[in-house]
Amino acid sequence: MRQKRLTISKLLASAAAAALVMGASTAVRAEAPPAPVAPASFEGRVAAAKVAMMADPQTAYLRSGEALAVAQAQAGDPRQAEHVATAQWLQGEALLRLSKLDEAGPVIAQGLATAAARAPNSKLHGDLMVAQAEVQAMKGDVQSALAGFHAAYRILGKAGQPRGQAMALMRIGSIYQDAGDYPKVLQYYAQAAELYPADLALLITADNNIGRALNSQKKYAEAVAEFDRARQIARKMGSLQLEAQILTNLASAEVAWGHLDAAQRHLNENLRIAAVDPGAREEQPFIWGVQAQVELQRHNPKAAAQLLARTFDGADLKTTTMPFREFHEAAYQAYSQLGDEHLALAHLTAFKRLDDEARELAASTNAALMSAQFDFANQTSRIAQLKAGQLQRDVKLARSRNTITTVLLIGAILIGALLLVSFLWIRRSRNEVRQANGKLSLANGSLEKALRARTEFLATTSHEIRTPLNGILGMTQVILSDRRLEPELREKIGLVHGAGETMRALVDDILDIAKIETDGVTLNRAELDLPRVCEETIRLWTERAGAKGLALTLDAVGAPARIVEDSGRLRQILFNLMSNAIKFTETGGVTLAARVEAVGAVEELVLSVADTGIGIPPDKLEEVFESFRQVDSSTTRTYEGTGLGLAICRRLAQAMGGDVFLESALGRGSTVTIRLPLERAALSEEPIAQDNAAPQVLADCRLLVCDVNPLSQAMIKAVLAPQARTVEAVPSREEAVEAAASGRFDMVLVDASALGGERQARLAALRELAATVAPALVAVMIADIGEDEAGRLLGAGAAQIIRKPIAAPALAVELRAGFDARGKVAQAAVLMANFAA
Amino acid sequence: MRVLFVEDSEVNRRVIKEMLRAGGIDMAEAEDGKAGLQMIEANDYDLILMDLRMPGMDGVTAIRHLRARTDAKAQLPVIVITADAGANIDADCRDAGADDVLSKPVSMATLFEAIAGQLAKRGDNAVMLT
Numbered sequence: 022m023r024q025k026r027l028t029i030s031k032l033l034a035s036a037a038a039a040a041l042v043m044g045a046s047t048a049v050r051a052e053a054p055p056a057p058v059a060p061a062s063f064e065g066r067v068a069a070a071k072v073a074m075m076a077d078p079q080t081a082y083l084r085s086g087e088a089l090a091v092a093q094a095q096a097g098d099p100r101q102a103e104h105v106a107t108a109q110w111l112q113g114e115a116l117l118r119l120s121k122l123d124e125a126g127p128v129i130a131q132g133l134a135t136a137a138a139r140a141p142n143s144k145l146h147g148d149l150m151v152a153q154a155e156v157q158a159m160k161g162d163v164q165s166a167l168a169g170f171h172a173a174y175r176i177l178g179k180a181g182q183p184r185g186q187a188m189a190l191m192r193i194g195s196i197y198q199d200a201g202d203y204p205k206v207l208q209y210y211a212q213a214a215e216l217y218p219a220d221l222a223l224l225i226t227a228d229n230n231i232g233r234a235l236n237s238q239k240k241y242a243e244a245v246a247e248f249d250r251a252r253q254i255a256r257k258m259g260s261l262q263l264e265a266q267i268l269t270n271l272a273s274a275e276v277a278w279g280h281l282d283a284a285q286r287h288l289n290e291n292l293r294i295a296a297v298d299p300g301a302r303e304e305q306p307f308i309w310g311v312q313a314q315v316e317l318q319r320h321n322p323k324a325a326a327q328l329l330a331r332t333f334d335g336a337d338l339k340t341t342t343m344p345f346r347e348f349h350e351a352a353y354q355a356y357s358q359l360g361d362e363h364l365a366l367a368h369l370t371a372f373k374r375l376d377d378e379a380r381e382l383a384a385s386t387n388a389a390l391m392s393a394q395f396d397f398a399n400q401t402s403r404i405a406q407l408k409a410g411q412l413q414r415d416v417k418l419a420r421s422r423n424t425i426t427t428v429l430l431i432g433a434i435l436i437g438a439l440l441l442v443s444f445l446w447i448r449r450s451r452n453e454v455r456q457a458n459g460k461l462s463l464a465n466g467s468l469e470k471a472l473r474a475r476t477e478f479l480a481t482t483s484h485e486i487r488t489p490l491n492g493i494l495g496m497t498q499v500i501l502s503d504r505r506l507e508p509e510l511r512e513k514i515g516l517v518h519g520a521g522e523t524m525r526a527l528v529d530d531i532l533d534i535a536k537i538e539t540d541g542v543t544l545n546r547a548e549l550d551l552p553r554v555c556e557e558t559i560r561l562w563t564e565r566a567g568a569k570g571l572a573l574t575l576d577a578v579g580a581p582a583r584i585v586e587d588s589g590r591l592r593q594i595l596f597n598l599m600s601n602a603i604k605f606t607e608t609g610g611v612t613l614a615a616r617v618e619a620v621g622a623v624e625e626l627v628l629s630v631a632d633t634g635i636g637i638p639p640d641k642l643e644e645v646f647e648s649f650r651q652v653d654s655s656t657t658r659t660y661e662g663t664g665l666g667l668a669i670c671r672r673l674a675q676a677m678g679g680d681v682f683l684e685s686a687l688g689r690g691s692t693v694t695i696r697l698p699l700e701r702a703a704l705s706e707e708p709i710a711q712d713n714a715a716p717q718v719l720a721d722c723r724l725l726v727c728d729v730n731p732l733s734q735a736m737i738k739a740v741l742a743p744q745a746r747t748v749e750a751v752p753s754r755e756e757a758v759e760a761a762a763s764g765r766f767d768m769v770l771v772d773a774s775a776l777g778g779e780r781q782a783r784l785a786a787l788r789e790l791a792a793t794v795a796p797a798l799v800a801v802m803i804a805d806i807g808e809d810e811a812g813r814l815l816g817a818g819a820a821q822i823i824r825k826p827i828a829a830p831a832l833a834v835e836l837r838a839g840f841d842a843r844g845k846v847a848q849a850a851v852l853m854a855n856f857a858a
Numbered sequence: 859m860r861v862l863f864v865e866d867s868e869v870n871r872r873v874i875k876e877m878l879r880a881g882g883i884d885m886a887e888a889e890d891g892k893a894g895l896q897m898i899e900a901n902d903y904d905l906i907l908m909d910l911r912m913p914g915m916d917g918v919t920a921i922r923h924l925r926a927r928t929d930a931k932a933q934l935p936v937i938v939i940t941a942d943a944g945a946n947i948d949a950d951c952r953d954a955g956a957d958d959v960l961s962k963p964v965s966m967a968t969l970f971e972a973i974a975g976q977l978a979k980r981g982d983n984a985v986m987l988t
Contacts, residue, residue, distance in 0.1 A: 480943055484911070487941035488867060491962035495873030498966050502880055525963055532943050731966055732859075732881030735974035829978065 078118035085111035147177035241278035262300035542676035572610030579616035583702035609633025791818025864894035891915030
């Protein structure tokens, strides 16, 4: 069967190549009308290689070699790199078809590296990724192949190549087919067919393979239906050869189902086709084989034996291939019923050889798939246990195989009597394989459950940690907010609070990564203001960077204003990157940059965080992306943290359709770059994330609120946030001065409570505040004062007096008026100051 | 302004009480949902803070009971404060009728912002800054 599938997939799978041919001809057509491409040109050789790929890979290899030589001589041509990669791709494909894996590998790897660098996420990039995965699959490196096909699927998606994507899915499906994981086979083929239903070649492959998977699961009725559909498509395509292959599969399923009459009808039909179509004639040995199975079920071993003699005519029974496995079994039965023990043994031996091969393939593919799913940094003991169980089953399987070999050897000596016994042994071993596969899929399920249980465990643990943490952090914060606290004590309590914050970050990160690894990432994409997100990220880290003496720079000149993305997740990425950069930098600074880059027809949003920190050794670059990893375990102690930041960033970026890249020079610093597919928001000037359609009253004003009462502070902030460009709040005058030193405010709204209780002290405090925050204006909020006192406040530098109580909506309006009159007020203030002096 | 905090942990009741005091807010306490509902029945509050996991009646059930009332108290703003980090916690609480959901550990700024947010939302023109 395997061989048969390969024939079909050779015809279509290399549907890639069919596409090549189609692509080539349309490309030629699209160019100047009649003038054919000069065969000596790069394009000409590429076209020739594509045309020859299917039928004559040797010629394709030669033409692509010539194309490569031409491309390599194109020094100075901006498209040289791309041409070289294209030629290498074709050469690799040709080598693949010539089964020269060791030569194909390096050529494809080179092309892939070039494409990834010069034309990321292009069709060429995706095609090369498919080719590389193909090499890996053929070499038996299932795990890498699987990852490669998945990557190709993503790349081709970005390149807008659903057909290529469908091909990648089908290749994944065929890997699962080798592993005997039929539900996955159905899933991937169905997805492929759904993704690109326009392509008949693709659909017929999908239907045929889905039919085979259903057949293996003994779902004969459904299998027959699939084969019927595949057959209709073959007719539509006008390919008798394909129809013949599918008819054989159909009849084979019907025999297994016990529908002998239907099988007979289809076999007769198939024989008629084989008689007229030379391509379909190759199908004859299989038709006879299935016919023999029919005869066996009808208790005609003699007729069966005659048919099988034709099937195996001229074949060396020691080297037959997988599609003949079932026919060897039929031959064994026919010959033993007829008493021809020599031939029966020969077929039984051949059957065992092929059965072993199939089992080995399934076992190794399965083990590889399992380990692919084990790609988990920290496995719990439960997971380790599952692995041990798997190992035990493998050992048991291997043992049962050895027993059969022994039995067969004895069988050769005592032929007749033991033939039946050894056959039963093989039957049993096959059942064991089936059981093992069942157990494997059960193990997969248990694995999933174990992961889920781990997340639940972590969620519970985190609940138990958060509750006391609330006490620690809350109470230290209450103590710290008390102005009367002595500096020495303040510092110590501050340390406790800081340690609590670190612990909270730890709990959050661990839970986040566990959730992501178990459930994936759910994105809530909406319109957002990118420069604002960047500004706010910088602001969050200003204090920490300032304390270390680091300069923070924002370069968002090339950033698009409004994009569609998950704002929370984007902030999380930037926050993590800034956190890392500041954590690992002692001198110099950190720069956050945002820009747009065109990659082919698509635009990418490029966000980077560059630091001048300790850097990462080249051989550790990949490791830092793994969960629970810092480069040197000793750094975990020096630089507190979970080391989960980059792992989370990478997973989030990948969920957004992008990736994270890391460049670093040891001792000079690191640059982390996030590339995401850019979706610009539809042009509009409406403010984002604000429910009120009314324009902002203070749209041009960056406001700092200073109030000692946390509730009033929060109330003012809540009332003004929708109206002003930005609003920040601090609880003391000292902090207001500190925050305003950056010059990022236009106005400071200070409550009288923050200026001190006594009148003279209040005026002095106001004077100092107004002088230090200038040119920002100062508005004073105060209750119960007369005109005289108001005049003195204005004289001390207030640009505006706001009398409490005031209705919430009126506050913004009053501030607006004060902000508009700033010139006049400032003048008046100078006059008043002179007057007071 | 008077707030009721329904929470089984004594330490956390104390912490939030101290925080609220800094903002000039009086806080009453109840140990579980049932006790909380009784307190609401007997007294007038401006806002309810609610933990989720409590022995006796849990927070979500208590919110549902509160929202099922037929008088004006059914409209009391409710802010959940929970250490649960499950994926659906936020949605579950809002389904039950919570106005906001905060996760422990909660900082003073977050707490007051959430309270101010509820007051600003409910009061419209009536909100006075004093």
